[in-house]
Amino acid sequence: MGRPPCCDKxxxxxxxxxxxxxxxxxxxxxEHGPGNWRAVPTNTGLLRCSKSCRLRWTNxxxxxxxxxxxxxxxxxxxxxxxxxxxxxxxxxxxxLPQRTDNDIKNYWNTHLKKKLKKLQTGFDGHTKDGFSxxxxxxxxxxERRLQTDIHMAKRALCEALSLEKPNSLCDLKPxxxxxxxxxxxxxxTYASSTENISRLLEGWMRNSSKSGGSTPETTQNSINxxxxxxxxxxxxxxxxCAANHTDDLxxxxxxxxxxxxxxxxxxxxxxxxxxxxxxxQETSLLQDESKPKLEAQAPLSMLEKWLFDEGMTxxxxxxxxxxxxxxxxxx
DNA sequence: AACAACCTCAACCGCTCCCCA
DNA sequence: GTGGGGAGCGGTTGAGGTTGT
Numbered sequence: 267m268g269r270p271p272c273c274d275k276x277x278x279x280x281x282x283x284x285x286x287x288x289x290x291x292x293x294x295x296x297e298h299g300p301g302n303w304r305a306v307p308t309n310t311g312l313l314r315c316s317k318s319c320r321l322r323w324t325n326x327x328x329x330x331x332x333x334x335x336x337x338x339x340x341x342x343x344x345x346x347x348x349x350x351x352x353x354x355x356x357x358x359x360x361x362l363p364q365r366t367d368n369d370i371k372n373y374w375n376t377h378l379k380k381k382l383k384k385l386q387t388g389f390d391g392h393t394k395d396g397f398s399x400x401x402x403x404x405x406x407x408x409e410r411r412l413q414t415d416i417h418m419a420k421r422a423l424c425e426a427l428s429l430e431k432p433n434s435l436c437d438l439k440p441x442x443x444x445x446x447x448x449x450x451x452x453x454x455t456y457a458s459s460t461e462n463i464s465r466l467l468e469g470w471m472r473n474s475s476k477s478g479g480s481t482p483e484t485t486q487n488s489i490n491x492x493x494x495x496x497x498x499x500x501x502x503x504x505x506x507c508a509a510n511h512t513d514d515l516x517x518x519x520x521x522x523x524x525x526x527x528x529x530x531x532x533x534x535x536x537x538x539x540x541x542x543x544x545x546x547q548e549t550s551l552l553q554d555e556s557k558p559k560l561e562a563q564a565p566l567s568m569l570e571k572w573l574f575d576e577g578m579t580x581x582x583x584x585x586x587x588x589x590x591x592x593x594x595x596x597x
Numbered sequence: 598a599a600c601a602a603c604c605t606c607a608a609c610c611g612c613t614c615c616c617c618a
Numbered sequence: 619g620t621g622g623g624g625a626g627c628g629g630t631t632g633a634g635g636t637t638g639t
Contacts, residue, residue, distance in 0.1 A: 377605095
């Protein structure tokens with residue numbers, strides 16, 4: 267068909283986004299909401315193609331994004347979902363609301379793939395009866411693990427879908443929070459966005475002080491939030507990056523990690539964060555955008571239906587104990 | 598200290614999907 | 619029913635950072 271590119275190559279800027287561009291984009295989306303990306307470069311004057319604007323927003327500026335190290339639980343979750351869904355990063359990302367598909371994809375490619383490969387080499391030399399290729403685990407073990415994986419996913423889904431029946435057959439504790447985003451009464455991810463924006467602000471402040479006020483050309487984590495807001499200097503009192511707080515989470519703490527109600531411990535800690543919170547809350551975009559796909563996903567997909575049906579028919583089985591232990595072995 | 602090798606991740610590219618006229 | 623255009627997705631790239639020699 268020979269479809270023309272979404273933007274002509276001439277005059278379109280590429281490469282890292284500058285803080286100034288971020289500000290322009292955020293301000294625009296704050297005002298108009300996400301969507302209609304085609305119009306964004308035209309209306310903002312940004313020399314970026316619409317795609318680039320969308321990506322910058324969804325992968326970096328969008329509210330509710332958690333950055334920094336993945337927790338062990340998140341790793342496990344990704345591994346399970348990857349086993350079930352394949353490289354459908356967007357689908358996987360929908361189960362980890364605070365992570366972007368790009369982030370998950372990168373993490374898979376750079377960390378988890380290696381980790382699993384290393385793990386698998388431990389089983390080398392035992393492949394038999396056609397159980398071949400890169401899957402060098404003992405067949406029985408592999409099958410058992412796969413079964414466990416599927417079962418865990420079923421259970422998690424089952425739990426998520428039977429929220430109105432708290433004492434129903436699905437009461438697998440560690441996964442209570444995994445699907446908490448599906449709950450109709452979940453809090454908005456609004457607050458998480460505050461972290462995100464404040465983090466940008468913090469980066470901006472740090473770089474400003476470091477460089478004596480000169481604007482770094484391509485500081486990814488920097489943004490001057492004075493645009494479009496009643497600006498108040500933060501006096502550099504921002505606490506440590508919110509994302510970093512997740513690094514030392516205990517497994518128990520993870521339960522609250524995905525619980526949006528409690529995911530913003532830092533928000534009230536400083537003036538600047540309050541400011542950014544206000545900045546965020548003054549807009550409606552976050553409610554609109556925070557997780558539109560999640561809303562759309564509420565109806566069961568084929569896979570989820572299948573998992574749900576299976577889970578229901580099987581009821582509580584004996585794999586529960588094994589499941590967690592087995593997955594723990596991976597690490 | 599200098600250089601090379603390796604790693605990470607933001608951003609780009611190209612394709613498919615989906616909606617609408 | 620069909621084609622065009624926008625949005626979304628997954629794979630890939632490359633600049634910048636880190637680690638090893």
